[in-house]
Amino acid sequence: MRLLDKDFELFVTQQEIESAIARIAQEISRDYGEKCPLFVGVLNGCFRFSGEFFKHYNGACEVSFVKMASYQGLTSTGIVETLLDVSAPVDGRDIIILEDIVDSGRTLQQLVNHFADKNISSFKIATLFYKPAAYTKEYEVAYKGIEFPNEFVVGYGLDYNERGRELNDLYILTSRWKT
Numbered sequence: 001m002r003l004l005d006k007d008f009e010l011f012v013t014q015q016e017i018e019s020a021i022a023r024i025a026q027e028i029s030r031d032y033g034e035k036c037p038l039f040v041g042v043l044n045g046c047f048r049f050s051g052e053f054f055k056h057y058n059g060a061c062e063v064s065f066v067k068m069a070s071y072q073g074l075t076s077t078g079i080v081e082t083l084l085d086v087s088a089p090v091d092g093r094d095i096i097i098l099e100d101i102v103d104s105g106r107t108l109q110q111l112v113n114h115f116a117d118k119n120i121s122s123f124k125i126a127t128l129f130y131k132p133a134a135y136t137k138e139y140e141v142a143y144k145g146i147e148f149p150n151e152f153v154v155g156y157g158l159d160y161n162e163r164g165r166e167l168n169d170l171y172i173l174t175s176r177w178k179t
């Protein structure tokens with residue numbers, strides 16, 4: 001499968017991804033069943049994850065989105081800005097971040113900082129994909145879907161230069177093309 005100048009191969013199927021999402025939704029339902037958490041999806045990558053997540057989450061909740069930017073092409077630029085902020089009031093709320101993937105953790109750290117000076121009740125991260133070898137931060141990721149090595153992937157919301165987000169399965173950069 002080719003996107004722009006790069007070749008990718010099938011890595012994780014939609015079925016495996018969606019059973020991981022169902023599991024995360026069950027874990028969070030169990031932990032927050034009596035509360036009304038505010039889910040904050042991180043755009044654009046979280047759109048598939050969040051859509052599937054709420055098929056399985058069955059408690060009272062609110063849903064909002066933020067938009068950050070850090071990636072250009074295959075590597076993080078190190079610059080993370082907030083392009084869109086949470087629209088709902090966050091005072092006293094239990095916040096759960098919905099991230100597509102945690103890589104270096106820079107975006108996550110920025111989100112932690114963003115909420116640190118707000119008067120929220122609790123803060124947890126749920127990520128669909130996780131690269132433990134790339135993660136350089138101390139902050140504990142509470143809910144993780146699928147862990148894999150430090151490789152570049154696309155599909156199920158994740159992009160390569162904005163391509164591939166619509167793909168139903170997850171694809172990995174073919175090694176002979178690795179930069």
Ligand code: IMP
Binds near residue numbers: 045070102107152153
């Ligand atoms: P971090 O700030 O380095 O943890 O990167 C987090 C963000 O970078 C994610 O929300 C993704 O948008 C993007 N990202 C990280 N790894 C990949 C990847 O393998 N493919 C596509 N996007 C990625």
Ligand code: MG
Binds near residue numbers: 042045
């Ligand atoms: Mg993203």
